[in-house]
Amino acid sequence: xxxxxxxxxxxxxxxxxxxxxxxxxxxxxxxxxxxxxxxxxxxxxxxxxxxxxxxxxxxxxxxxxxxxxxxxxxxxxxxxxxxxxxxxxxxxxxxxxxxxxxxxxxxxxxxxxxxxxxxxxxxxxxxxxxxxxxxxxxxxxxxxxxxxxxxxxxxxxxxxxxxxxxxxxxxxxxxxxxxxxxxxxxxxxxxxxxxxxxxxxxxxxxxxxxxxxxxxxxxxxxxxxxxxxxxxxxxxxxxxxxxxxxxxxxxxxxxxxxxxxxxxxxxxxxxxxxxxxxxxxxxxxxxxxxxxxxxxxxxxxxxxxxxxxxxxx
Amino acid sequence: xxxxxxxxxxxxxxxxxxxxxxxxxxxxxxxxxxxxxxxxxxxxxxxxxxxxxxxxxxxxxxxxxxxxxxxxxxxxxxxxxxxxxxxxxxxxxxxxxxxxxxxxxxxxxxxxxxxxxxxxxxxxxxxxxxxxxxxxxxxxxxxxxxxxxxxxxxxxxxxxxxxxxxxxxxxxxxxxxxxxxxxxxxxxxxxxxxxxxxxxxxxxxxxxxxxxxxxxxxxxxxxxxxxxxxxxxxxxxxxxxxxxxxxxxxxxxxxxxxxxxxxxxxxxxxxxxxxxxxxxxxxxxxxxxxxxxxxxxxxxxxxxxxxxxxxxxxxxxxxxxxxxxxxxxxxxxxxxxxxxxxxxxxxxxxxxxxxxxxxxxxxxxxxxxxxxxxxxxxxxxxxxxxxxxxxxxxxxxxxxxxxxxxxxxxxxxxxxxxxxxxxxxxxxxxxxxxxxxxxxxxxx
Numbered sequence: 046x047x048x049x050x051x052x053x054x055x056x057x058x059x060x061x062x063x064x065x066x067x068x069x070x071x072x073x074x075x076x077x078x079x080x081x082x083x084x085x086x087x088x089x090x091x092x093x094x095x096x097x098x099x100x101x102x103x104x105x106x107x108x109x110x111x112x113x114x115x116x117x118x119x120x121x122x123x124x125x126x127x128x129x130x131x132x133x134x135x136x137x138x139x140x141x142x143x144x145x146x147x148x149x150x151x152x153x154x155x156x157x158x159x160x161x162x163x164x165x166x167x168x169x170x171x172x173x174x175x176x177x178x179x180x181x182x183x184x185x186x187x188x189x190x191x192x193x194x195x196x197x198x199x200x201x202x203x204x205x206x207x208x209x210x211x212x213x214x215x216x217x218x219x220x221x222x223x224x225x226x227x228x229x230x231x232x233x234x235x236x237x238x239x240x241x242x243x244x245x246x247x248x249x250x251x252x253x254x255x256x257x258x259x260x261x262x263x264x265x266x267x268x269x270x271x272x273x274x275x276x277x278x279x280x281x282x283x284x285x286x287x288x289x290x291x292x293x294x295x296x297x298x299x300x301x302x303x304x305x306x307x308x309x310x311x312x313x314x315x316x317x318x319x320x321x322x323x324x325x326x327x328x329x330x331x332x333x334x335x336x337x338x339x340x341x342x343x344x345x346x347x348x349x350x351x352x353x354x355x356x357x358x
Numbered sequence: 359x360x361x362x363x364x365x366x367x368x369x370x371x372x373x374x375x376x377x378x379x380x381x382x383x384x385x386x387x388x389x390x391x392x393x394x395x396x397x398x399x400x401x402x403x404x405x406x407x408x409x410x411x412x413x414x415x416x417x418x419x420x421x422x423x424x425x426x427x428x429x430x431x432x433x434x435x436x437x438x439x440x441x442x443x444x445x446x447x448x449x450x451x452x453x454x455x456x457x458x459x460x461x462x463x464x465x466x467x468x469x470x471x472x473x474x475x476x477x478x479x480x481x482x483x484x485x486x487x488x489x490x491x492x493x494x495x496x497x498x499x500x501x502x503x504x505x506x507x508x509x510x511x512x513x514x515x516x517x518x519x520x521x522x523x524x525x526x527x528x529x530x531x532x533x534x535x536x537x538x539x540x541x542x543x544x545x546x547x548x549x550x551x552x553x554x555x556x557x558x559x560x561x562x563x564x565x566x567x568x569x570x571x572x573x574x575x576x577x578x579x580x581x582x583x584x585x586x587x588x589x590x591x592x593x594x595x596x597x598x599x600x601x602x603x604x605x606x607x608x609x610x611x612x613x614x615x616x617x618x619x620x621x622x623x624x625x626x627x628x629x630x631x632x633x634x635x636x637x638x639x640x641x642x643x644x645x646x647x648x649x650x651x652x653x654x655x656x657x658x659x660x661x662x663x664x665x666x667x668x669x670x671x672x673x674x675x676x677x678x679x680x681x682x683x684x685x686x687x688x689x690x691x692x693x694x695x696x697x698x699x700x701x702x703x704x705x706x707x708x709x710x711x712x713x714x715x716x717x718x719x720x721x722x723x724x725x726x727x728x729x730x731x732x733x734x735x736x737x738x739x740x741x742x743x744x745x746x747x748x749x750x751x752x753x754x755x756x757x758x759x760x761x762x763x764x765x766x767x768x769x770x771x772x773x774x775x776x777x778x779x780x781x782x783x784x785x786x787x788x789x790x791x792x793x794x795x796x797x798x799x800x801x802x
Contacts, residue, residue, distance in 0.1 A: 159518070
């Protein structure tokens, strides 16, 4: 198996039921010109992948919408200071003198967003924010200002965000400080995201590796057929391993990951299996239980669950 | 560094100034900083700036952003002296500027019309030059409060209007098509720098010269001029490009007068015989005009052939006419002709004088058909000088014009302007007072 293979380089996207549900849901919000929706989920369940998928899908489905993605961060040590304007200006690669006043920065950003929207013949901008929980309260205030300014130019801003469940703490904070307009605009709709919740879901996900044309735009064989052509021709399917993988991973899952397997570790397990099995491709290929156990161990799932849940290293 | 510019880059044949202003606004970069990007150029909008554009070619970052880089610079279309100084005269099409477009051809000094909208260009007022031509400035509010000048009609060159316009594919095609036509014309004209040098420099010197030369250049190049594309050219005279041998010291010297077998007298007699046999009376009247006897005012009806012939004679005899003190010119007869050294040398050839005569006649028609009063001045011109080695053009006069004196409704009057002044061709129906000098001049 080639080192550059998409399975190892992770340059592929599985249209899992969760991802498709997110795309459907988010696109509906865009169509209805909603102001915001937040998807929350535990680490490594695939939030960023969903965000990237939306970044691809929204322009395809809505030709007259300008969409862009921003991985949020808080550069300042002071968590109460706002930096979203700076982040967005950095994202646009606008170089401004260090002492440019804030109001001017904001005007410049709005001007650029207007230009972007005009280029796309759009009167709606979709801002995809990953790691929303990293924004400070002041960032949300500035986001509301941008929303209002764009509204003045008849441009609707829809903020679709992905965050850790801790974002709910931020909502409580806004409620306490009576900043309900922030909640109303961006945080009124919070939808939880889950990883692989049951055996059937896992079977569906694994079957995607067996399905032809894994990349929608490129005609190609399925991953299983590509990596294990002889075994595939003789009826080997990755989907058939779903029972074993589910059982083994469920044994190790603890805390929030019980019945909520992270996609990151599922895909790593599959990658390991493909890597090992690619050297043993034959007509009677079987996957021993200890290989599955080994693949899950290689994905570091057990340690991950422990450290996430208890903080142990 | 990723600079922002709308997909597709600048519009076809958009001026580099327009591109830089938009670039500056889109990226919030002031001109001084932009000049660092653009290879440390001095991006001031003075004449030096225009010359500095030569060096823009080396500004690779801009070159990457601007495909067909040279199409946005005026140097392939006009010599540097033929370009406008933008701070003094920023010409723009009032319709193009509405969608944020400024053509590279508008920078050419004598180009004063828009081929696309078939209209004359406007010139931005000094206030607009100050406000809008320096790109983005941090001191100004964002977005700008005023984008339209009520005084001159100029509108801020911005990307928003242009982006909206980009959706209209037909308009982009029209811009490209019009731009290519004009580029082909000006590129071809550049070639005349070598073969028709006196005309080439004249073409870019003034709008009047350009108007006179557009028809001949069309004939020489075989390309429709931008004026004709814009339906702004009413010059339909036939034109002929000819060579005349000019003065050659070896050939035309006293020792070797064999080749030039005709004397000045015989050449002029031949012209009289050929063209003036039916206009003897006209010639007689016209002679009185140039003679200006006793300071009396004389006015005659225009006879094109007679007037052209008289102008030919005066041109042969005088270097400049009229000048201060030159009250009268020759009146009649050619007894004097033996002592005159003509522009073509001492021994004259029929053909050269014939070309000069026909050229004067054709130009007279061109000037008359402009429907405006004009003065006629005799001045030295390179094209009919003895050392001219370039081709010259002749405008063919029409039969009707050559016989304008016989026309029943002929109304053009010819007289001397003031005492001892130049010949003045007057349209009686025009509103210009006779004592006012008309703006149009015909230089022979």
